[in-house]
Amino acid sequence: MTQSSTRSLTRWLRTDEPASRLQARCIQVYNGWQDLRSNKLAMIGLIIILGLVVTALFAPFLAPQDPYAQDLSRRLLAPGQDGFLLGSDELGRDILSRIIHGAGTTLYIVLLVTLTAPVAGLIVGTVSGYLGGWTDAALMRITDIFLAFPKLILALAFVAALGAGIENAVLAIALTSWPPYARLARAETLTVRNMDYIAAIRLQGAGPIRIIVGHIWPLCVSSLIVRVTLDMAGIILTAAGLGFLGLGAQPPMAEWGAMISSGRKYILDYWWVATMPGLAIFIVSLGFNLLGDGLRDVLDPKKAQS
Amino acid sequence: MTESTDVTSGQPAVSTGRLSLYLKKIASLFFTVSLTLLGLLLVTFLIGRVMPIDPVLAVVGKRASNEVYEAARLSMGLDKPLYHQFFVYITQVFQGDFGKSLLTSNPVIDDIARVFPATLELATVATLIGVLVGVPMGVYAAASQGSWFDQFVRVFGLFGYSMPVFWIGLIGLLIFYGMLGWVGGPGRLDIFYEDMIPTITGMILIDSLIAGDMTIFWNAVSHIILPSLILGYYSLAYISRMTRSFMLEELASEYVITARVKGMSEQAVLWRHAFRNVLIPLITVIALSYATLLEGSVLTETIFAWPGLGQYITTSLLSADMNAVLGGTVVVGILFVGLNLLSDFLYKIVDPRARQS
Numbered sequence: 179m180t181q182s183s184t185r186s187l188t189r190w191l192r193t194d195e196p197a198s199r200l201q202a203r204c205i206q207v208y209n210g211w212q213d214l215r216s217n218k219l220a221m222i223g224l225i226i227i228l229g230l231v232v233t234a235l236f237a238p239f240l241a242p243q244d245p246y247a248q249d250l251s252r253r254l255l256a257p258g259q260d261g262f263l264l265g266s267d268e269l270g271r272d273i274l275s276r277i278i279h280g281a282g283t284t285l286y287i288v289l290l291v292t293l294t295a296p297v298a299g300l301i302v303g304t305v306s307g308y309l310g311g312w313t314d315a316a317l318m319r320i321t322d323i324f325l326a327f328p329k330l331i332l333a334l335a336f337v338a339a340l341g342a343g344i345e346n347a348v349l350a351i352a353l354t355s356w357p358p359y360a361r362l363a364r365a366e367t368l369t370v371r372n373m374d375y376i377a378a379i380r381l382q383g384a385g386p387i388r389i390i391v392g393h394i395w396p397l398c399v400s401s402l403i404v405r406v407t408l409d410m411a412g413i414i415l416t417a418a419g420l421g422f423l424g425l426g427a428q429p430p431m432a433e434w435g436a437m438i439s440s441g442r443k444y445i446l447d448y449w450w451v452a453t454m455p456g457l458a459i460f461i462v463s464l465g466f467n468l469l470g471d472g473l474r475d476v477l478d479p480k481k482a483q484s
Numbered sequence: 485m486t487e488s489t490d491v492t493s494g495q496p497a498v499s500t501g502r503l504s505l506y507l508k509k510i511a512s513l514f515f516t517v518s519l520t521l522l523g524l525l526l527v528t529f530l531i532g533r534v535m536p537i538d539p540v541l542a543v544v545g546k547r548a549s550n551e552v553y554e555a556a557r558l559s560m561g562l563d564k565p566l567y568h569q570f571f572v573y574i575t576q577v578f579q580g581d582f583g584k585s586l587l588t589s590n591p592v593i594d595d596i597a598r599v600f601p602a603t604l605e606l607a608t609v610a611t612l613i614g615v616l617v618g619v620p621m622g623v624y625a626a627a628s629q630g631s632w633f634d635q636f637v638r639v640f641g642l643f644g645y646s647m648p649v650f651w652i653g654l655i656g657l658l659i660f661y662g663m664l665g666w667v668g669g670p671g672r673l674d675i676f677y678e679d680m681i682p683t684i685t686g687m688i689l690i691d692s693l694i695a696g697d698m699t700i701f702w703n704a705v706s707h708i709i710l711p712s713l714i715l716g717y718y719s720l721a722y723i724s725r726m727t728r729s730f731m732l733e734e735l736a737s738e739y740v741i742t743a744r745v746k747g748m749s750e751q752a753v754l755w756r757h758a759f760r761n762v763l764i765p766l767i768t769v770i771a772l773s774y775a776t777l778l779e780g781s782v783l784t785e786t787i788f789a790w791p792g793l794g795q796y797i798t799t800s801l802l803s804a805d806m807n808a809v810l811g812g813t814v815v816v817g818i819l820f821v822g823l824n825l826l827s828d829f830l831y832k833i834v835d836p837r838a839r840q841s
Binding site: 219319320322323324326327328330331332334335336338339411412415418419422423424425435438442445446449452453456459460463464466467468471 | 516519520523524527528531532638639642643645646647648649650651652654655657658662775776778782783786787794797798801802804806809810812813816817820821824
């Protein structure tokens with residue numbers, strides 16, 4: 179019975195004549211998913227990210243030990259020794275448990291940045307592109323100014339001004355990463371603003387806010403999603419960099435960048451303290467990069483045609 | 485637009501028309517750049533003002549009496565309205581005055597002039613590595629699209645995008661310095677070689693060659709090789725990827741097919757025909773990656789104890805030396821704008837089409 183219902187669902191998704199808007203939309207998503215599924219590297223990326231999400235959600239159940247429990251008599255033990263699968267750090271804490279708990283911190287940072295910066299960029303870009311004229315000129319100048327700043331140094335200066343801490347690090351990263359999204363959204367807006375369907379809606383009496391939110395945003399979203407996925411690795415690396423410099427998450431919080439920083443002193447004699455959290459950062463950002471790369475191939479209409 | 489009027493009005497009108505067009509372009513460019521710089525200064529100024537650190541306290545110290553504090557506040561102009569302070573700040577910056585560093589008690593601009601060559605040296609060597617390896621990789625990946633080499637270049641690049649630079653730096657030090665002893669450790673030279681040659685350019689590789697001291701030159705090479713390879717890997721990842729996608733576009737065009745049909749060798753088609761057209765957008769890419777390296781070296785410099793601009797800014801930041809931080813930020817920002825401008829100009833020189841429009 180289940181088999182026949184799956185089959186009819188597949189048929190519903192594969193039909194050439196969609197009966198409703200919902201069905202057409204579902205077919206589109208289904209086809210994209212089929213494309214993505216055939217891309218092995220992208221699937222590896224997806225699995226890594228799902229792993230990150232699961233680890234972050236169930237960290238207290240997955241971690242073998244308390245990530246904050248110190249035991250100075252068992253400090254700097256090698257991987258595998260004394261029940262420390264990835265070794266213990268300079269305060270005798272279990273590195274594996276700290277990495278597992280750090281997954282939540284990383285995910286939290288990435289989510290906060292991706293919920294703020296692209297949205298801000300989307301608003302600025304579409305308003306700028308749709309209204310044009312002086313608004314456009316002014317908004318784009320501001321965007322250029324922020325683009326002219328080197329990202330990490332501007333983020334450093336912001337964190338210095340706001341004070342070290344994870345929320346401020348997020349704010350600093352968001353403040354430095356919205357301009358490319360604004361540029362992208364503006365470019366997309368410029369290509370659609372003079373199309374007939376926009377003119378038709380305008381003739382029906384829709385105001386600029388309604389047009390931008392209801393009819394321009396949906397068209398900008400897919401390219402923004404690709405860009406965000408590709409940028410997520412960069413966000414993770416920047417956040418880890420801030421943590422490494424002591425400007426992000428504060429001790430004793432488990433954060434991968436800060437963990438590398440504390441392991442730095444012991445790198446020549448106790449290599450695992452800094453190496454393990456670095457591996458975690460590497461794997462997760464590789465996951466985002468692989469998925470973003472695959473998503474770009476699927477969602478890029480130029481490539482889909484060829 | 486000017487083309488039709490030029491034809492009818494004859495030769496002299498052409499040149500004056502062109503000239504005024506050029507002047508207009510330069511004027512608008514000048515306007516844009518100065519506006520950007522002004523915005524840059526405004527942002528750093530505001531960051532400096534919202535700092536929780538009291539600039540007066542930093543000068544007079546915690547035990548100063550109220551009168552001394554007030555006098556210092558007045559002499560620093562902090563009682564004036566914000567726009568006035570901003571105006572004063574701009575005037576100072578344009579005179580190259582970023583104030584004094586609290587940490588080194590030197591003028592910030594002198595400090596920056598001292599540390600900048602180290603950053604420039606590192607970024608230049610890294611960019612050279614990135615270009616010399618990344619460009620051929622991208623070209624051959626595009627030429628054999630879908631092959632194992634193409635896949636390798638893609639994954640190799642993605643690896644580069646995914647590694648935290650401070651982590652790979654530590655691992656590199658652990659393996660090549662700690663375990664194998666192949667390269668020099670942190671710093672620009674072994675300690676006993678330091679200050680043995682006169683500082684001319686501030687770049688040790690060049691200074692040692694000028695002094696003719698090959699021992700110091702090779703010692704400097706052994707120190708720069710690891711950080712520049714790591715930074716170079718990042719620019720390589722970016723450059724090879726962009727080269728590949730530019731090349732793919734060119735190789736699909738008709739003149740390439742013509743060249744192949746004529747029976748030209750594959751190498752000639754790749755390098756003499758397709759690559760020449762790729763060169764144009766590639767300049768922008770290289771300039772961008774060079775500019776990013778001047779900034780991205782903040783973390784690398786920290787790891788390798790490289791006494792450059794990035795390390796200067798971070799150590800100043802950690803000791804709340806805001807004059808130094810903001811001065812450094814402005815300098816890097818100006819460099820960014822300058823390099824972008826330069827790549828725009830190069831673009832126009834190399835591509836005749838860009839000159840006309």
